[in-house]
Amino acid sequence: MGLKYQQKYRVPFYESDAFQKMRLSSILAVALQISGEQSTELGRSDVWVSEHYGLFWAVIEYDVKIIRFPMFNEEITIETEATSYNKFFCYRRFSFLDSQGEVMLEIASTWVLMDKETRKIDRVLDDIVDPYASEKISKILRPHKFKKREAFENPTLMTYPVRFSALDMNGHVNNAKYYDWAADMVDFEFRKSHVPSRIFIKYNHEVLYGEEIHAAMSWEGDVSHHNFNEGSTQIEIHWTEHTASHPF
Amino acid sequence: MGLKYQQKYRVPFYESDAFQKMRLSSILAVALQISGEQSTELGRSDVWVSEHYGLFWAVIEYDVKIIRFPMFNEEITIETEATSYNKFFCYRRFSFLDSQGEVMLEIASTWVLMDKETRKIDRVLDDIVDPYASEKISKILRPHKFKKREAFENPTLMTYPVRFSALDMNGHVNNAKYYDWAADMVDFEFRKSHVPSRIFIKYNHEVLYGEEIHAAMSWEGDVSHHNFNEGSTQIEIHWTEHTASHPF
Incomplete structure (x- = not known):
């Protein structure tokens, strides 16, 4: 399995909906932000990927399991990990944990590397994904x-x-x-x-x-x-x- | 003048617009969040104000001066200060500073305390605003x-x-x-x-x-x-x- 990266987060007012729950759109946005921070820490920031290979990351699929939503002002921990990858797809997990470490929400996501010029999917390059220490697999997970x-x-x-x-x-x-x-x-x-x-x-x-x-x-x-x-x-x-x- | 409170902030992807600038809606939302944190630190959180007096804060006016917008991923400092208040209105300033301490953006804001039940404006209570050490003034700033x-x-x-x-x-x-x-x-x-x-x-x-x-x-x-x-x-x-x- 890949390197884990986590960050504490407190749900702000403006990311809370009329029911005091964290907005799903904010959940996805903050998750993305945190995976970007892991990439930067591992020397594989979006800028690096763009400058070295002319590629950018795009999420093509989410599967979100919700036990309960983070609530306004709740302090949570968001953990992420690049779990595995094959020729074209990279798989990344996010877990949202409460202050007791209990999982409230899990996101399975599928990513591709896109060519900035052609805007077509490119092959996954070892040089880009190696630092995440995720498992190379041959099969494609069923969408x-x-x-x-x-x-x-x-x-x-x-x-x-x-x-x-x-x-x-x-x-x-x-x-x-x-x-x-x-x-x-x-x-x-x-x-x-x-x-x-x-x-x-x-x-x-x-x-x-x-x-x-x-x-x-x-x-x-x-x-x-x-x-x-x-x-x-x-x-x-x-x-x-x-x-x-x-x-x- | 009132007690100053500041916090560093890095502009995330999802608060950046198509021109890589921090969205104005995010600027206002984050500013509000930070003034809320000052209130909490001073023992005058929204929960406290609601439980002690049945009131809540509402912003009724903004005046935003922009020299330049914070950019995506830029590390900025947001400073806020309750500057003065009179019988009905409280005035609060926000300054967005770059890494050199230069002001990029300033917000003057006007606040009122609203009654949760009647949803009408209430008088400003000394017990609520004293901890901010802002100046009590008699005149009403011209809107x-x-x-x-x-x-x-x-x-x-x-x-x-x-x-x-x-x-x-x-x-x-x-x-x-x-x-x-x-x-x-x-x-x-x-x-x-x-x-x-x-x-x-x-x-x-x-x-x-x-x-x-x-x-x-x-x-x-x-x-x-x-x-x-x-x-x-x-x-x-x-x-x-x-x-x-x-x-x-």
């Missing part, structure tokens, strides 16, 4: 199977124009934004009694300024399926009802 | 005069539905969000050559989930005037062209 857009029954539709504030430094819609667009379509009353317990996200194509996001949502029981622009991003959210044993 | 909505010529109009992700823990639209809504109406091409150098924001009424934001924008030279819901929030942005002496 989550999302419900196809054609199979959405009675979808709810919404159009979101892509505005400046949705962009990140790469000039495209920030990855974390899609979750907000998905969850914002779920009824507020439902959200008062339900909380996500498992979230799958898959990014297939970037979306640029001035484009429109055509979002579709369809339900199967307590699972909401979300599809943006005919599959440029796919999200699946498993909602769980609050209970005494699952208050968050 | 900025915004252009009235009726005086907007050929306004650009936009409607923003208030969705879950725009809410904060108070259950209303987060203060920092209005700036995004204002600046998102400004042409992207214009933003490539211009940057805000002065921003005034005034909050008059809160907006809740499910309501709509009716935004209007009108221009006078390089100043954009923004009005939301007939004055619930007003914003004025002074834009400056990039030059060699003002690259940011």
Whole structure:
């Protein structure tokens, strides 16, 4: 297994939602930031990767398991580790721990190295990943199977124009934004009694300024399926009802 | 003058915009967070104020002067100080300093104490503000005069539905969000050559989930005037062209 890296974090006001929980978009953003800090510490910062190989890292898939959300002002520990990699994909885990060291939330993520010029996926280079001491594997981990857009029954539709504030430094819609667009379509009353317990996200194509996001949502029981622009991003959210044993 | 409090801060990826500058919404959010930390250190946390007096702090006005924006990954120092107060208003300054101690950005802010039950403005209580050692003054600082909505010529109009992700823990639209809504109406091409150098924001009424934001924008030279819901929030942005002496 790879080198572990961890950092303490206190959930600020502006990363807390109306239910005092840490926003999922902030969870993903802060996780990314911390893996970037590990890379810098290991001499493999984004700048280094770009200058030496003309490549950049992109997350293409998340699988988030939530036991409970970090709460406003809670002091948590975020731990990350590059677990394994094969010819094209790197796998990285994040764990969010409470002050007792109990896991509240785990993220499995899949990363690729992209060519800055061609914006196509490149092979994983040993020189880039060696310092993480993660395991080289030959098999490709099976990705989550999302419900196809054609199979959405009675979808709810919404159009979101892509505005400046949705962009990140790469000039495209920030990855974390899609979750907000998905969850914002779920009824507020439902959200008062339900909380996500498992979230799958898959990014297939970037979306640029001035484009429109055509979002579709369809339900199967307590699972909401979300599809943006005919599959440029796919999200699946498993909602769980609050209970005494699952208050968050 | 009041007790100074400062903290170092490194601008993370997700608080950086498409131009690699720290987002204004993040600047306001982080500033607020740091003043909250000073309050906690002085034994006057939001929880304390709520439990002892049933009150909470609200910012009603910002005046932001920008020499240059903090950039992605830059290490900055944020300093804050409760400068003075009168019967109803408390005044607080924030300065964003670069690694040489040069001021890049200054925020003057006006705060009130609100009653949690009635949601009306309360008098400033000495027991709450004494620990900050700020000066008690009799006069009320002159607030900025915004252009009235009726005086907007050929306004650009936009409607923003208030969705879950725009809410904060108070259950209303987060203060920092209005700036995004204002600046998102400004042409992207214009933003490539211009940057805000002065921003005034005034909050008059809160907006809740499910309501709509009716935004209007009108221009006078390089100043954009923004009005939301007939004055619930007003914003004025002074834009400056990039030059060699003002690259940011």
